[in-house]
Amino acid sequence: MSHTDSFIDEVTEEVRRDKFYAFLKKYGWIGIVAVLALVGGAAWTEYSKAKARTAAEATGDAITAALGAETPEARAAALADVAGGEARVAIAMLRAGELHAAGDVKGALAVLAPLAADDMLDPVYRDLAVLKTVMIGAGEISPEDRIGQLAGIASPGAPYRLLAEEQLAAAQAEMGDTQAAIDGYRAISQDVDASNALRRRAAQMMVALGADPAE
Numbered sequence: 001m002s003h004t005d006s007f008i009d010e011v012t013e014e015v016r017r018d019k020f021y022a023f024l025k026k027y028g029w030i031g032i033v034a035v036l037a038l039v040g041g042a043a044w045t046e047y048s049k050a051k052a053r054t055a056a057e058a059t060g061d062a063i064t065a066a067l068g069a070e071t072p073e074a075r076a077a078a079l080a081d082v083a084g085g086e087a088r089v090a091i092a093m094l095r096a097g098e099l100h101a102a103g104d105v106k107g108a109l110a111v112l113a114p115l116a117a118d119d120m121l122d123p124v125y126r127d128l129a130v131l132k133t134v135m136i137g138a139g140e141i142s143p144e145d146r147i148g149q150l151a152g153i154a155s156p157g158a159p160y161r162l163l164a165e166e167q168l169a170a171a172q173a174e175m176g177d178t179q180a181a182i183d184g185y186r187a188i189s190q191d192v193d194a195s196n197a198l199r200r201r202a203a204q205m206m207v208a209l210g211a212d213p214a215e
Contacts, residue, residue, distance in 0.1 A: 073102045076099045
């Protein structure tokens, strides 16, 4: 390579270097911001996870403390003061149970009502709220109304179908529709998805209604 070629290469390299530095001065901040955003995003994600974990632990501690109260009235009152957040459904279910244990059926039903009517709630929780409403409110809600409430959660594939069918049969028996109740209990006793305990209860109810479970 001649001295002239070497000189040209050096000049070309200097020009490239100058252009690169000029580019960094003009646009380099974009890369820095992108890196900071990635680092900051990761830090924020970890912070959010830690904050959520701390909140969940605090809620769990509050629930445990509330359930440690001596009477159902005290437990229900303590649960009412627990900040719900993602645990609001579980807290409401627990509180309804304590109110019922304390003899405050109307109070328990009032706690369950928003859950049972929430179409955006997961069916596992919404249907459970409906089922608990029917069971707790058996003395407050007419059998006709209970049947209407249960119809929506006794369909095939529903999470509490068999328990809902059991309550349907009980409501039918209460109305005096004995044959419909017997048929309902018989279907439960023969259902492969029914637990042994549920089958026994169904058979016992059939006997109480004057039917032979073996037929």
